[in-house]
Amino acid sequence: MSLQVEDALVDATTEKRRSPTRTRLWGVLLAPPAIWMIVFFISSIAIVVMLSFGHVNDVGKAVFGFSLDNYKALADPVYLKVLLRSAMFAIATTVISLVLGYPVAYTIALHGGKYKNALVAFLVIPFFASYLIRMYAWSTLLADEGLVNQLLRDTGLTEGIRFLNTPGAVVAGLVYGSIVFMVLPIYASLERMDTALIEAGKDLYHSPLQTFFAVTVPATRAGMLGGVLLVFLPALGDFVSAQLLGGPSTYMIGNLIQQQFFEGHDQPLGSALTVVLMLALLVFMVFYLRATQRVNRET
Amino acid sequence: MTDQISTPAGTENVTSETPAIQLIGLTKKFGDTTVVNNLTLDIRRGEFFSLLGPSGCGKTTTLRMIAGFSDATQGRILLGGQDVTSVQPHKRNVNTVFQSYALFDHLDIEGNVGFGLKRKGLDKAEVARRVNDMLELVDLQGRKNAKPRELSGGQKQRVALARALVNRPEVLLLDEPLAALDLKLRHRMQVELKEIQREVGITFVFVTHDQDEALTLSDRIAIMNNGVVEQCGTPEDVYERPKTVFAAGFIGTSNLMTGTYSAGAVTVAPGIRIELPGHPELLDGSTASIAIRPEKIWIADFEPDMVRVHGQVAATVYHGATTQYLVNISPEIQLTVVEQNLVRSRHDDRWSDGDSVEIGWKPEHVVVIG
Amino acid sequence: MATDAMTQARRGRSVEGKPKFAVAFTALFMFILYVPIVVVVLFSFNSKKSLSVFGGFSTRWYQQFFHDEALLSSLRASLLIAFVAMLASIVLGTMLALALERVSSRPARITGTVALIPLVTPEIVTGVAALLFFAGLGMKLSLVTVILAEITFSISYVAVIVRGRLSSMSDEVEEAARDLGCTPFQALRLVTIPTILPALIAAGLLIFALVFDDFVLAFFTTGVDPQPLSVRIYSEIRMTISPAINAVGTCMLLVSVLLISLSLIVPRLLGRKDSSLDLISGG
Known part of the structure; x- marks a missing residue:
């Protein structure tokens, strides 16, 4: 046989x-x-x-249709700028989350010892606080008259820094909002990894850092990919961070959509924006699935 | 292939002679793969019957079809003479001991063992009494209120057995129940299983890939391969008189040789003729396979009627109670010889690698296959 | 050498001396994680109306919250939404998980994939879609529409959690029930459901916490009065800055932390290992 x-x-x-x-x-x-x-x-x-192919009629009511006008309208530089900014913010959020989240996952997984589960619980609990409340908390902290500036003024070093309404604040909010979804998958993949690999790597490579990049990082690619997905998707569609920590100059596609439905009353245009967001995510998902397949094949 | 093929009996003429299970032309296909192929088999009342074979031979699928977890593609299944081919599992009077034990985590031991009786609607006192008796039989009366996760592997095994047996099924199906236990525990459970089977007198159908287990426990064994029964018989039958090359090779170690028969001998290699007296059924020029068990080959102190062959010792392996010699009788043919290391055995350590030896066997110990 | 490393790795998983930098970094990370939350809680007890200067301990903002009928009705609304969404999504999500785990047909696989889409869809898309759907049907936006939208989102969540639990449960357990006289439905009721019950409770508590806190879906699907608590807070934040919000926020935090702690503890109380921590971390 x-x-x-x-x-x-x-x-x-x-x-x-x-x-x-x-x-x-x-x-x-x-x-x-x-x-x-x-x-x-x-x-x-x-x-x-x-x-998204419809329009608003004379009495201000959204009706279905077969026109591409909404999409053509989105080609306007005003919208393109926002779309580009959204992409940049989401990418920055993902990269920063990865860079900050990896060492945390690594430390807990490999050096957490008997406190490992407690540390994971400790890490997870803040993320079950309402996202809105957390964004609000940052906005009060970073406000011109907020606690951070208050402390800075007390040191006498500076007259205070303007945090709110800057791209940095929005991205920081996004990172704070979902970094746990980067840490957890990486943590899980580090947990599954055979630590003997690291030992073997130490014999082959000179420094711990070299070993880390040559052995540990490739072995946890699946976890990192999972984290990238879980951070990038919500970041791209977010509007709360830009609303509370930013302003019109830092608006993302989510803010535009929200405006069309609650202020602009152009629901067809808002739908077109939503479709664009979905398409962007679809493209991302295709690349993402290809990448995971490659990783799965290799491991 | 089976030693008896009976006609399916209707309910009206069920007798004590009616087999516990009759499988008639049973076939199971998954897509294009035939896992069980036209299987016909009778399992007698009260016997300990084993389905033995390598993984993927169809033995577990056969068991699952008897239990009703898997539908037969073709063929019929009769339980105590009644056709149950399309009867749902919960209406079949069989119970199963699963390989993973499949205990109910949320119930204690009492709840697990009493589960089937409760389903049958027995009153509480009766359930409690029978559960108690059964826990006593499997030696777990003290753990009535323990949860499955608190038990050791061997104890879980006993609960699984008790949970099935307490229903007094017509047939108990056991799907490799000992496979997850360590060797020592497995041997102890084998003994217990056999004792319990004698005590309760229920027909056991036991699926295993472990030939020792099958030989030790069974009244009869069906050796399965590629979805068909290669041979069915008592442990002695299948061990001493294998009917197929597969059966000879799967159970124990066999020295298998194939060659052309002529004038009372088989030429198994150029110039190597092995005498094969007493086989008038073989025609000159026909191909014959012969099998000889290693322990049936002698390496000295021959008796007069023995067939002898010259060879050279290629390797000696000391096993404690026995010593195993690998003897080359031609460049291609190596025979395994197992000798008991008895005190009276005068040739201990007499053979070492490279020695020229003569080996021999009694003609009746040669099994001719096909 | 290699064997040494392996035994050592198995024993402690601490493969090298603790890198001080990584430990310090993690400590700082955890600190920053909690700063905003601690600040919210701290200033909810501020006697002053400031969010940067602490004037002394007081419960005035809580008194204000508990006398604000609009906020209280929002709190009740949020609790109701979370409760109904939890019950409905546990039932529907578990049905979905059971079916997907047990059927391997093509339509079932497609349904399984489709059921996952809400999880990878940004909430704003789901929110817009739900809004247009209800508008298309001519439904007036109200708590009902919020609940319907939250259930839709939660079904996928429950299905994923329960499927994870089911896949670690041997098929043989259900077969054993059938073997012992259960019809398929009885096997489900008497064995499968009780076996996964701790996971169901943990999933339910998680869903309750998620829905109770959810803002985006509620924002798109809620009517005017009463609004869910998160939507109410959002409009208040945009109008004024008041420590009363901190008091509301602290109460919401309390609810979430309580639920999450329960979801971690309940399975242990029931003597099972599958706590929501494993469900979350995939461990």
């Missing part, structure tokens, strides 16, 4: 096998949530796409 045949047979015998009645039960279980998702999620996304 060839190995392949044997494998196939073993696979076949371990594969899930169901009698028809059981499948019927699972079908009954599947139907309600599947219908729910189709009605409330898929169809509502479809409405967004459809409305």
Whole structure:
């Protein structure tokens, strides 16, 4: 018996096998949530796409249509600038989260000892505080009359620094908002990694830093990719950080969408912006999935 | 292939002779792969029956079809003479001991063992009584209120057994139940399993890939390979008289040689003719495979009627109770010889690598296959 | 050498001397993580109306919060939304997880993938979509629409958590139940659900905390009165800066931390290992 045949047979015998009645039960279980998702999620996304080709009629009501006007309007430099800024902010957030989050994940995973679980819990708890409250907290801290500036003035070194309304503040808010989603997957992949690899690496490479980049980093690529996804996606669509820590000069695509629906009352244009955001994420997802497949193949 | 093929019996003529299980032309396909192929087999009442074979041979699938977890693609399954081929698992009077034990984590031991009885609607007192009796049988009466996670592997194993047996099924199916235990515990559980089976008298169908386990425990063994039964018989039958090359090779070690038969001998290699007396059924010029167990080959002190062959010792392996010699009788053919290291054995250490020796065996110990 | 390293690694996983820099960095990281939160809590007890100068301990902002009928009705609304969304999404999400874990057909696989999409969709997209959907149906925005939107988002979350738990549960456990006389539905009710119950409770508490805190979806789907607490806070933040917000924020923090702690503890109390920490960290 060839190995392949044997494998196939073993696979076949371990594969899930169901009698028809059981499948019927699972079908009954599947139907309600599947219908729910189709009605409330898929169809509502479809409405967004459809409305993005529509327009606002004379009495200010959004109607469906077949025009590309909304997309053409987005080619305006005013919008393009915001789109570009959103991308830059999201990329910066992701990179900074990776650079700051990796050492933390590394320290907890490899040097956490018996406090490892407690440290992870300690890390996670702040992220269950409302995102809004956390952004608000930063805005009060960084305000011109806020605590940070107060302390800076007390030292007498400076008359205070303007933090709010700067790109830095918005990106810092975004990083603070979701860095845990970078730390956790990296932590998980470091946990799974065989630490003997590092030992072996030490014999091969000169410095711990070289070992780190030659052994540890490649072994945790899957975790880093997971973190990149979990940080980049929400960052690109965020509008709260730019709203509370920034201003019109730091607005992101999320702020534009929000404006169209709550202030501008141009829902078709807002829909087109939403579709653009979805397309951007789709492109990102395609590259992301390719990258994960490559990593999975290599490891 | 089976030693008896019976006609399926209707309910009206069920007798004590009716086999506990009859599999008739049972076939299971997953897509294009045939995992069980036209299997026909009778399992008698009260016997300890083993399905033995390598992984992927279809033994577990067969067991799952008997239990009802897997639908047969073709063929029929009769339990006590009744056709249950399309009966759902919960309506079949069989119970299973799973390889992973599959205990219910949220219930204590009492709850686990009493689960099936409660489903049957027995009253509380009766359930408690039977659970107690069963826990006594498996020697776990003190752990009634323990949760599965508090038990050792061996104890979990016993709970799984008790949980199935307490329902007094017609047939107990065991899917490699000892595979997860360490060697020592496995041997102890083998003994216990056999004792319990004798005590309760229920038909056991035991799936294993471990030939020693099958030989030790079973009344009869079916050796499976590639979805078919290669041979079915008592442990002695399958060990001493393998009917196929696979059976000879899978159980124990066998010295297998194939060659052309002529004039009372088989030419297994150029110039090497092995005498094969007493086989009038073989025709001159036909191909014959012969198998000889290593312990049936002598390396000295021959008796007069023995067939003898010259060879050269290629390796000596000391095993404590036995010594194993690898003897080349031609450049291509190496035979394994196992000798008991008895005190009276006068040739201890007499053979070493490179020695020219003569080996021999009694003609009746040669098994002719095919 | 290699064996030494391996045994050492298995024992402590501490493979080299602790790099002081990494430890210090992590400590600083944790500190900064908690600064805003500590500040919110601290200034909620400020006797002054300042967010930078602490004037002394007082509960005046809490008194103000507890006498503000609008804020209180928002709090009640948020609790109601979280509770209903939790119940509904646990039921629907568990059904989805069970079906996806047990059926390997093509439609089931597609549904499984589709069910994951809300998790990788930015909330603003889900929010816009829900808003347009309800508008298209002519539904008046209210707590009902918020609840419907939150359920949709939460189903995916629950499904992922429960699937993770189910995949570590041997199929044989369910088969054992069938073997012992259960119909498929009884096996589900008497064995599968009780087995994964701790994970369900942990998932429920997580969902409650997430929905209670959620702002974006609520923002897009809420009507005028009563608004969920997070939406109310948002509009107040934009109008004025008041330590009363800190008091509300502190209460929200308390709810979240309580729920998360519960979700960490409950499985342990039930004697199982699967706490939400594992669910979150994927460990």
